[in-house]
Amino acid sequence: MATINNAVGAINFVAMLLSIPIIGAGIWLATETDNSCVKILQWPVIILGILMLVVALAGFIGSFWRIPWLLIFYLIVMLILIILLASLVIFIYMVTVKGSGHLAPGRVYLEYHLNDYSGWLRQRVQASFKWNRIRNCLSSTSMCSELNQRYHFAQDFFNARISPIQSGCCKPPTECGYTFVNPTYWISPINTAADMDCLQWSNDQTQLCYTCDSCKAGLLANLKKEWRRADIILLITLVALIWVYLMGCCAFRNAKTEELFRKYEQGYV
Incomplete structure (x- = not known):
């Protein structure tokens, strides 16, 4: 049982680490001149990253101290946050799919409409x-x-x-x-x-x-370029989070199964 709890704790710790690229992407956007003036994307990204960090920390604490309700909270809320992150990744792609520069005679730089x-x-x-x-x-x-x-x-x-x-x-x-x-x-x-x-x-x-x-x-055009870069970071993090979440679900299920067997052997079931 302790081994499985340690595995769940390790998985939740990885989820905590995966929130850092999300927060970092939001902070990077906030430091760019155009994004700091427009103020559209950086705060949703930063807030989503912080929420994932807090929820993953709750899951880590729940696995370390063996608090089942905290682990269930982690599994439910993290699933919601992963869906929100996936929606954000798709949204960024959709709003940045159009638009490009145009060549002008005798110029290397592009013109924009x-x-x-x-x-x-x-x-x-x-x-x-x-x-x-x-x-x-x-x-x-x-x-x-x-x-x-x-x-x-x-x-x-x-x-x-x-x-x-x-x-x-x-x-x-x-x-x-x-x-x-x-x-x-x-x-x-x-x-x-x-x-x-x-x-x-x-x-x-x-x-x-x-x-x-x-x-x-x-x-x-500047926003599109920067948002696309941030979207790549978010997409890679999303794939990793989905994998970690599924691993966490499997580990949690194995822990509950082992607990039932242990209770059965002790005559509680």
């Missing part, structure tokens, strides 16, 4: 009261000023692999035909009627293209 992305993601940034807060957060960062320090010549900038959010927010869309002075200062528009974003562009370093749809699209 808001309509390419899922409706759910667009709703997170299209409402003015939501975007005003996000825009203020983005404009307070150094992501655009860093481009001025790194690229001094037009061709160097055109050949640069800048991030989607920098492409969308820090410069006007290429189709507008602005002339490069530096990455965040452009003059002489040739075709301002090509896109509404052409009229939104401002050389004011606090404005730039933060009100443009291209900025919203660049933000979503």
Whole structure:
């Protein structure tokens, strides 16, 4: 019996360790500039990871001190949390399956269009009261000023692999035909009627293209890339958790079976 309890305890300890990548993925998202401004995914991931840690700890304590009701609590609640994690993994994949950058003539960096992305993601940034807060957060960062320090010549900038959010927010869309002075200062528009974003562009370093749809699209492209990375971590952890959970169920069943045999041999059953 002690051997089986030790096995259940070891399995629950592994479940505790598996909560760490989930919490870590949420913390990593929270440290990224775009995610810290949008504040959509990181807290659900962190909270789910913490709940799994607490429930796995309860299962570990239940197996170590042989508290059956605590083990049953662990099995029921952990199953619910695994279902929630699986739902989150599927949800992230579904909302990030659409959207990609577009090539522009003479440019290495890509251009981004808001309509390419899922409706759910667009709703997170299209409402003015939501975007005003996000825009203020983005404009307070150094992501655009860093481009001025790194690229001094037009061709160097055109050949640069800048991030989607920098492409969308820090410069006007290429189709507008602005002339490069530096990455965040452009003059002489040739075709301002090509896109509404052409009229939104401002050389004011606090404005730039933060009100443009291209900025919203660049933000979503950044989110997509980071969410996909987090989703891979969550998926791997989910598979491992399912395996650990099934092992825990088998160990718990074996422990209960052994306990019944022991009671039978002692004449209690």
